[in-house]
Each structure stands twice: as C-alpha cells, then as structure tokens.
Amino acid sequence: MKNTLKKVLVCGLLLISLSGYAIDDAPVKTARVEAVGDNLFNLYIKTITSKVNVQIKDVYGNVLYRESLKKGKYYKKKYDMSALPIATYYVNVSDVNSVKLYKVKGSEIELVDEVEKSVLKERIALLKALEV
Numbered sequence: 001m002k003n004t005l006k007k008v009l010v011c012g013l014l015l016i017s018l019s020g021y022a023i024d025d026a027p028v029k030t031a032r033v034e035a036v037g038d039n040l041f042n043l044y045i046k047t048i049t050s051k052v053n054v055q056i057k058d059v060y061g062n063v064l065y066r067e068s069l070k071k072g073k074y075y076k077k078k079y080d081m082s083a084l085p086i087a088t089y090y091v092n093v094s095d096v097n098s099v100k101l102y103k104v105k106g107s108e109i110e111l112v113d114e115v116e117k118s119v120l121k122e123r124i125a126l127l128k129a130l131e132v
Helices: 002-019 117-130
Strands: 032-037 040-045 052-058 063-069 075-080 088-094 098-105 108-116
Touching (some): 108 117
Antiparallel strands (some): 040 075, 052 088, 088 098
C-alpha cells in the first residue's frame, strides 16, 4: 500500500513538472525536420544562439552521423541517407537547454519527444524513485 501511494505521488509530480515548462524561441525549440523523399530530409533551425548538436542514430542506438552547429541566423541542411536501407532512424537535436527527438522511416517523420533538459533530469530522478 505504501509503495503504491508513493508511486502515485511520484507520477503526479512528474505530470505537474511536465506541464510546467514554457516553449520559447530557443534554437532547438524552433527546429523542425521535413521529409523530402525516402531517407532524405531537411533540418531547419530559425536562429542558433548557442551550440546545437545533431545526431542520427539507428534503432540500436549506434550513431551514424554527428554534427555540431555554430551560432547563426538561420540553418537549413539536407540529410541524404538514401544509401541506407529504409528503416527506422532517430534524429536527436539538442542545445544547452533542450532536446528534440524525431523518428524517421522512409519519408515518414514523427516528433517523438521535445523536452527541456531540466525536465529530463526530473524525469530520470522520478523514474529512479519508482524503482523502489
């Protein structure tokens, strides 16, 4: 009974913390990925005010591509993975404060998660607390 109550409270706190963060114009917040063809997509970022990291991974977590973007007004780059088989890949775009994760499969692109790093740290701490 105690463990169940503890888990309910921790889940409630997790939901409250997730609903509390605000979306602003930070670099990763303005990032978007758009399909151009099978395994071919563009990454757009409005304004890069701090270093932005881009990683492309396969479903096993192997890093296929890594790039650090420097400050600038507008960023657009075409990523051509057409030499690879059509499968599920993940595009992780992160800066100092936030992370966006996209799932790419052929010409289908889905935003999987968008979170501030402070909220991500809270999620991890709450999940560890649930491992009672």
